[in-house]
Amino acid sequence: MTNIGFGIDVGGSGIKGARVNLDTGEFIDDRIKIPTPQPATPGAVAATVEEIVRLADWDGPVGITLPSVIRNQRALTAANIDPSWVDTDVNSLFHETLGHRRISVLNDADAAGLAEVSFGNPEARSGSVILLTFGTGIGSAFLMDGELFPNTELGHLLVDGVEAEHLASSAVKEREDLRYGQWARERVSPVLREFERLFWPSLFIVGGGISRKAHKWVPKLECSTRVVPAELRNRAGIVGAAMAVDRDLTP
Missing domain, CATH: 3.30.420.40 (ATPase, nucleotide binding domain)
Structure with a gap:
């Protein structure tokens, strides 16, 4: 039975999500992409993440990357997104919109690194x-x-x-x-x-x-x-996010 996860990669220009085969690192179906809202405030980004999950008809755990330093599930920096992210409790933020499911939030490049180690070069x-x-x-x-x-x-x-x-x-x-x-x-x-x-x-x-x-x-x-x-190129963030929540990684 295929082990399937879901990852979302929040970038400065677009927010992308997809189902991921966690045994191979391949997407199960087409990636969903929505332009990053401007300004990219926590509430606006969380609403876009919720929309991607809804469009994918996904009700399982969700891994999410951010262009931020994430420590103890708080955003400590905000690179190429709105400054209001700084000191945001990201786990609580996304639980408010995605409900009571398992969620992991991590830095976008760290997610790419995890994916490349497992499925890439x-x-x-x-x-x-x-x-x-x-x-x-x-x-x-x-x-x-x-x-x-x-x-x-x-x-x-x-x-x-x-x-x-x-x-x-x-x-x-x-x-x-x-x-x-x-x-x-x-x-x-x-x-x-x-x-x-x-x-x-x-x-x-x-x-x-x-x-x-x-x-x-x-x-x-x-x-x-x-x-x-x-x-993995630009698939890596989504794949790494799905891996993180599957492994219950919460930096």
Whole structure:
């Protein structure tokens, strides 16, 4: 019998959810996506999450990712969502709209890391690996022999006086109309070299929607550490969220 879960990935531009086969990491059916409400306040996002669950006709446990540091089920930061998220009790918030079911809330890049270890690139399971998700911002997950160190925020590290995600996110590439090679060499490479200088990883894994075009930019990166594309790409957040609630992970 197939083990099925449900995950929702809250991003700066879209909120996405799907049923997940927890044995394979594949979606059971099509992903549901609704634009992130603006402003992305806790109440507005919770209402959108409720709508996705309703459209999916799902009545089981729900895992939810947020672009926030999550500790003891409280949002401590708010990256690319409304500042009113800071210090929100996220578990209580989503129980108010989703009712009495099991809910896990975790950082979006951490969810991607969990998914990549289980269902993605096998190299994520050994050594000191930094997974980076490029989207509206830059998310990060630290993995040591496949184990997660949660709530790293490398996207906010200063590189040449600028936050890394303000320099090198895929949103910056689109906004400034940068070519893939230019973005890789002039924006992403300096960020990776700074991460190398500070953390000395054995491997970078790059994910997010732009990893679908990895062949256009990963070979153009200029850093010492090997860089490989994530295999789950932008499925990873949803899959990791479904895994988290299935495993009763509540950071």
